[in-house]
Amino acid sequence: MDFSGLHYYVPSAKAIEPKVIESDLIVYGATPAGIAAAVQAKRMGLTVVIAEFGKHVGGITASGLGASDIGAKEAIGGLSREFFKELGNYYNTEEQWTFEPKAAKYVFHKWLKNHDIEVLFNQHLTEVKTENLKIKEIIMEDGTAYKAKFFIDASYEGDLMAKAGVTYFTGRESNATYKEAYNGIQFGHPHHQFEKWVDPYVVEGDPSSGVLPGITETSLETLGFQGQGDHRIQAYNFRICLTKNPDNSVPFPKPPFYDPGRYTLLLRYIKAGVWDAMNLHTMLPNGKTDLNNYGGFSTDHIGMNYDWPEGDYETRERIFQDHFSYNLGLLYFLANDESVPRTIKEEVNQWGLACDEFEETGHWPHQLYIREARRMIADYVMTDHNCLGDKTVEDSIGLASYQMDSHHCRRVIIEGRVYNEGDVEIPISPYPISYRSIRPKAEECTNLLVPICLSSSHIAYGSIRMEPVFMILGQSAGAAAALAFQNKTAVQAVDYDQLKDVLLNCGQVLHWDDSIEDDPVLRMKSTFGKA
Numbered sequence: 001m002d003f004s005g006l007h008y009y010v011p012s013a014k015a016i017e018p019k020v021i022e023s024d025l026i027v028y029g030a031t032p033a034g035i036a037a038a039v040q041a042k043r044m045g046l047t048v049v050i051a052e053f054g055k056h057v058g059g060i061t062a063s064g065l066g067a068s069d070i071g072a073k074e075a076i077g078g079l080s081r082e083f084f085k086e087l088g089n090y091y092n093t094e095e096q097w098t099f100e101p102k103a104a105k106y107v108f109h110k111w112l113k114n115h116d117i118e119v120l121f122n123q124h125l126t127e128v129k130t131e132n133l134k135i136k137e138i139i140m141e142d143g144t145a146y147k148a149k150f151f152i153d154a155s156y157e158g159d160l161m162a163k164a165g166v167t168y169f170t171g172r173e174s175n176a177t178y179k180e181a182y183n184g185i186q187f188g189h190p191h192h193q194f195e196k197w198v199d200p201y202v203v204e205g206d207p208s209s210g211v212l213p214g215i216t217e218t219s220l221e222t223l224g225f226q227g228q229g230d231h232r233i234q235a236y237n238f239r240i241c242l243t244k245n246p247d248n249s250v251p252f253p254k255p256p257f258y259d260p261g262r263y264t265l266l267l268r269y270i271k272a273g274v275w276d277a278m279n280l281h282t283m284l285p286n287g288k289t290d291l292n293n294y295g296g297f298s299t300d301h302i303g304m305n306y307d308w309p310e311g312d313y314e315t316r317e318r319i320f321q322d323h324f325s326y327n328l329g330l331l332y333f334l335a336n337d338e339s340v341p342r343t344i345k346e347e348v349n350q351w352g353l354a355c356d357e358f359e360e361t362g363h364w365p366h367q368l369y370i371r372e373a374r375r376m377i378a379d380y381v382m383t384d385h386n387c388l389g390d391k392t393v394e395d396s397i398g399l400a401s402y403q404m405d406s407h408h409c410r411r412v413i414i415e416g417r418v419y420n421e422g423d424v425e426i427p428i429s430p431y432p433i434s435y436r437s438i439r440p441k442a443e444e445c446t447n448l449l450v451p452i453c454l455s456s457s458h459i460a461y462g463s464i465r466m467e468p469v470f471m472i473l474g475q476s477a478g479a480a481a482a483l484a485f486q487n488k489t490a491v492q493a494v495d496y497d498q499l500k501d502v503l504l505n506c507g508q509v510l511h512w513d514d515s516i517e518d519d520p521v522l523r524m525k526s527t528f529g530k531a
Contacts, residue, residue: 001253003362008054008320009313011141012122018143021120023049025481026138026148030119031059032467033451033474034154035108036079040478040506042115046485050112051123051138051146053155056366057112060156061467062104063358063367064239067282067290068097069466069531071401075430077509078398080471083107091285098284101241101357101365120144124313128163134447135164150447150481150491154474157309158374158453166440166448168374170309172409172422172458174229178383182404182424183459184227189423192408194296196272198265198418213262216303217412233309234371234407234422234462235300238327240291241358241365242281242351249352250363252335255328262326263333265418266297267340275344277334278351288354293407296420301326303410309373320368328364371407371531372465378455379492380436387428387463395496396432396510397480397503398472403427405531406462428463430512435499438477439491446490449477466531476503 025041027034030052038048056062068084070076076084086107087096096103112119124141137147138160153160162168174184200218203209211218224230243249266277280294293300301323308319334340334348353363360366385391387404409422437455440448451473456464479502484491503510 001250001362003256003364006324006361006364006366007317008368009124009317012124014141014143018145020145020147021049022147023047024148024485025150025152026051026146027152027154028125028138028160029053029154029156029452030057031154031156031452031470032061032083032108033470034152035111036471036474037152037154037451037478037481038117039079039111039115040475041482042117044479044482046482048117049146050117050119051140052119052121053124054366055121057119058104058108059467060239060367060369062101062108064101064241064290064365065369065467066099066101066104066241066284066288067292068099068468069402070097070468071403071466072430073097075399075401075509075512076468076472077507078472078503079475079506080468081507083471086110096285098282098290100284100286100288103285125159125163128160130164130445133443133445135445149485150449152477152481153448153450154452156370156373156452158376158450161376161440161448161450161453162374164445164448166444166450167377168453169377170374171231171233172229175227177229178381178385178457180384180457180459182384182426183457184229185224186406186422186424187226189425191425192293192295192423193420194269194418195274196269198268198272199416200265200413200418211413212265214265214297214302214411215413215418216410223412223414232303232306232409232422233373234409235293235302236305236308236323236369236371237293237299237301238323238365239369240299240327241284241288241354242291243288243354244350245287248287248355250355251349251352252328252331254332255325256321257325258329258332260333260337263330266330269297270341270344277330278348288357296418299327299330300407302408302420308370323368324364372458372461374453375458375461376440376450376453376455378437378439379441380434380455382433382437382454382456382460382464384457384459386431387460389429389431393432393434395435397435397438397476397499397508398433398469399430399509399512400433400464400466400469401428401430402463402466402469402531404459404463406459424459424462432511433464433473435476435480435496438473439480442490442492446492447484449481449491451477472508475506476508479503479506
């Protein structure tokens with residue numbers, strides 16, 4: 001199996017004659033949000049270029065997350081809804097809400113081609129030049145310079161935002177910061193927890209022997225208290241596309257740097273009577289699945305991503321490869337290790353990587369699932385008060401409708417047993433997202449919009465961070481940038497009534513009608529899933 005192309009970062013050589021690219025709008029990141037922003041701005045008459053860090057378009061949507069986290073379907077409008085209709089055309093149905101990675105890739109490439117939007121790949125941002133509170137140009141590692149009137153940071157990490165000097169936060173705020181109920185350290189939530197007592201020590205019962213891999217904290221002194229803020233972020237993983245079809249399947253290969261000792265904790269959990277690590281298979285068309293994290297020990301590499309948001313590119317490459325080895329190693333271990341019960345090995349060996357997906361990267365998804373990184377601090381911060389309906393906004397640019405959803409942030413020892421901490425799953429009804437949350441403060445930058453790393457607390461971001469919502473926010477950012485360009489104003493001076501009219505004409509859903517039966521609160525109380 002050839003994984004030589006599977007990287008987050010490969011350094012770019014500086015060009016002998018670096019390009020200078022000028023456009024009305026530059027979008028940094030060919031994520032779904034970035035593509036939606038570019039398409040909307042192009043439809044409104046702007047010239048647009050996308051600079052993409054990696055080698056692929058579509059972000060995590062085109063890299064395994066085929067079980068799209070939609071919340072309420074009727075809350076999804078505009079290009080985001082158009083995406084699911086395009087998938088319906090691909091599969092010869094009206095709308096398609098689950099999809100193969102290659103189908104998402106097809107739709108995004110179709111949009112880019114139909115709108116004549118150029119994407120430049122392997123564009124590693126190194127410098128942002130500003131003047132009079134405006135970004136004048138951004139410069140890449142290979143020397144390519146991009147100049148524009150307006151910029152959109154559609155990266156998962158917020159790198160452009162950060163280099164432009166915009167204020168942001170990483171980690172979990174305390175509940176006290178915004179007077180929230182579900183932020184900060186969270187004990188006592190029941191989901192994806194160890195259901196049985198599992199000993200955390202190398203020699204069971206002997207703390208002096210050291211702790212098993214995967215446990216990040218061992219001291220009661222560092223546990224903290226409920227609602228306390230910290231630097232931790234929810235776990236990352238790969239969304240892995242699997243199949244049982246023997247004609248389209250390859251067995252799980254041994255990954256680089258494979259260490260079966262990483263899974264001793266899982267083995268003890270299995271021997272304690274719990275086998276659920278692969279329970280969250282969501283079926284996709286053509287016999288494929290989207291494998292996600294489930295239970296106390298699964299694909300989430302808990303506590304091993306803290307350095308990602310602020311890390312340099314080499315640091316992120318190291319974390320990327322560690323997550324790759326961990327996730328593929330987990331599958332290889334379950335399929336092959338002699339210590340794994342025979343029935344489990346037989347079950348796991350029914351599955352394999354889909355041969356017709358990710359052919360450039362050994363059939364493994366190329367995008368790590370960055371569930372959160374930096375979050376801007378703007379004039380308006382979305383909080384759990386918005387999610388719970390206690391506060392609302394009058395400058396809506398779209399709706400979020402998925403539950404407040406944080407994966408675990410660390411794995412600790414409490415009184416001699418293993419415990420996961422940080423998971424939160426709170427049902428909500430659809431609610432509006434403020435335009436002020438995607439634009440920086442006027443005293444920091446006046447020609448930048450940020451639809452992914454928007455202004456939000458950790459726990460509110462857990463609801464907003466779904467790819468259909470990112471497409472909604474990306475389209476709205478593209479519309480706002482176009483209006484600012486046309487009216488020669490700062491993004492903070494865009495007339496909301498004018499923006500609202502444009503968005504409604506584009507089919508965006510800006511307010512929730514309580515009479516709609518498709519309310520995710522009722523569905524999420526009766527179904528169990530994880531984004």
